[in-house]
Amino acid sequence: MTSARTGSQTAPKPNPYYPIGQLQCETDTGIETVPLREEVAFGSWQSAIPERYWDMDTGELSRRIRSARETLGEDVVILGHHYQREDIIQFADDRGDSFALAQFAAERPESKYIVFCGVHFMAEAADILSADHQAVILPNIEAGCSMADMAAAPDVYTAWRELEDLFGSTEDIIPVTYMNSAASLKAFCGEHGGVVCTSSNATKVLEWAFERGKRVFFFPDQHLGRNTGHKMDIPLDEMVLWDWRQPAGNLGGRTPEELERSRIILWQGHCSVHQRFSVTQIEAARERYPDVKVVVHPECRFDVVQAADANGSTSYIAKYVADAPAGAVIAVGTEINLVSRLAKEHPDKTIFGLDPVVCPCSTMYRVHPAYLAWVMESLLDGQVVNRIDVPAEQKVHAKVALERMLALR
Ligand code: 13P
Ligand code: SF4
Numbered sequence: 001m002t003s004a005r006t007g008s009q010t011a012p013k014p015n016p017y018y019p020i021g022q023l024q025c026e027t028d029t030g031i032e033t034v035p036l037r038e039e040v041a042f043g044s045w046q047s048a049i050p051e052r053y054w055d056m057d058t059g060e061l062s063r064r065i066r067s068a069r070e071t072l073g074e075d076v077v078i079l080g081h082h083y084q085r086e087d088i089i090q091f092a093d094d095r096g097d098s099f100a101l102a103q104f105a106a107e108r109p110e111s112k113y114i115v116f117c118g119v120h121f122m123a124e125a126a127d128i129l130s131a132d133h134q135a136v137i138l139p140n141i142e143a144g145c146s147m148a149d150m151a152a153a154p155d156v157y158t159a160w161r162e163l164e165d166l167f168g169s170t171e172d173i174i175p176v177t178y179m180n181s182a183a184s185l186k187a188f189c190g191e192h193g194g195v196v197c198t199s200s201n202a203t204k205v206l207e208w209a210f211e212r213g214k215r216v217f218f219f220p221d222q223h224l225g226r227n228t229g230h231k232m233d234i235p236l237d238e239m240v241l242w243d244w245r246q247p248a249g250n251l252g253g254r255t256p257e258e259l260e261r262s263r264i265i266l267w268q269g270h271c272s273v274h275q276r277f278s279v280t281q282i283e284a285a286r287e288r289y290p291d292v293k294v295v296v297h298p299e300c301r302f303d304v305v306q307a308a309d310a311n312g313s314t315s316y317i318a319k320y321v322a323d324a325p326a327g328a329v330i331a332v333g334t335e336i337n338l339v340s341r342l343a344k345e346h347p348d349k350t351i352f353g354l355d356p357v358v359c360p361c362s363t364m365y366r367v368h369p370a371y372l373a374w375v376m377e378s379l380l381d382g383q384v385v386n387r388i389d390v391p392a393e394q395k396v397h398a399k400v401a402l403e404r405m406l407a408l409r
Contacts, residue, residue, distance in 0.1 A: 068376035077111040081118035097315040139371035150269035151220035174213035190400035200313035220269030274299035296333030
């Protein structure tokens with residue numbers, strides 16, 4: 001949940017669930033950016049930003065960003081994830097899903113600076129894949145991901161040791177981490193014969209993994225793991241959930257027999273934005289529009305993905321909407337900034353969010369234009385602020401895991 005204000009011209013309608021107007025979100029209207037000082041969530045964001053940026057309105061911030069970009073020219077490339085707000089995405093030289101952004105970062109050696117408008121794990125991947133002479137900058141250093149935070153490296157290492165004790169070896173277990181994870185876990189996968197996946201290539205990556213081992217240890221998103229395993233005809237009872245909140249030595253709450261039978265061991269992580277979508281919402285959409293098509297992100301729960309007409313990464317969703325015929329009605333189960341952008345870009349189609357009160361990804365939303373203006377103007381002054389610098393020893397192994405993924409075209 002964020003403190004976003006809706007972008008409608010009229011005052012927001014009172015919402016029975018969220019009495020504070022500023023917390024209300026409406027998919028069709030987009031979200032209006034307010035000056036940093038007025039943004040009630042600013043208190044929990046990166047506060048070390050010069051005070052002169054706190055009161056600037058969107059118009060002034062946009063002018064400053066544009067002007068800094070003109071002066072910096074080819075020295076800087078701005079990458080933007082589909083979930084970024086309009087006031088940010090308008091400046092993106094390249095926009096995409098997490099896979100495409102990783103590719104862009106690996107293919108832009110001419111730019112000295114990569115300003116990554118997305119979240120921390122994406123900027124880390126860009127730093128790992130870009131050349132040594134490039135600096136990756138995350139405008140708001142607090143822009144993390146709650147799902148990535150559900151897999152702390154020590155918990156994963158402990159689980160791995162428990163699996164090793166149980167099976168006598170981990171030779172037959174391939175660790176696969178979703179892109180939405182810390183660099184240390186990507187390094188862990190690189191070091192242990194594993195790989196990274198994104199929502200756009202998870203099936204291909206799991207096929208690769210099953211060519212090399214009997215079992216996959218998949219973290220942190222249980223839903224992407226389960227949805228992908230199901231697509232590959234792996235029975236649900238051969239995908240077992242590892243509860244990382246269990247005390248060490250408890251095999252993540254599973255019995256040895258369950259683990260022996262398993263083909264995929266799923267980390268009990270999830271995305272708080274996508275876990276909100278429900279089959280009830282899909283049923284309501286179908287009742288309202290009998291011809292509706294429903295497209296969702298594979299971070300949604302299994303039953304939601306099963307009830308939808310299609311599922312895929314953020315870029316897949318954008319293409320699904322673009323490819324639909326004029327007049328199509330499409331309900332979308334993903335983050336609201338992307339849904340409202342798609343609705344605006346395709347006025348000949350009816351595009352709406354499945355959840356009428358879903359708010360933006362609160363961490364993606366932390367990239368307010370004041371931060372972008374600040375990091376860009378700092379570059380003009382010769383200062384690199386908010387640099388993402390993955391430790392060299394992690395980089396080596398994480399790069400192996402990422403490059404294994406990039407090689408699977
Ligand atoms: P994509 O890889 O589909 O862009 O998804 C990233 C993400 O964080 C979705 O919540
Ligand atoms: Fe993380 Fe979910 Fe936000 Fe994606 S939408 S960045 S998984 S919290």
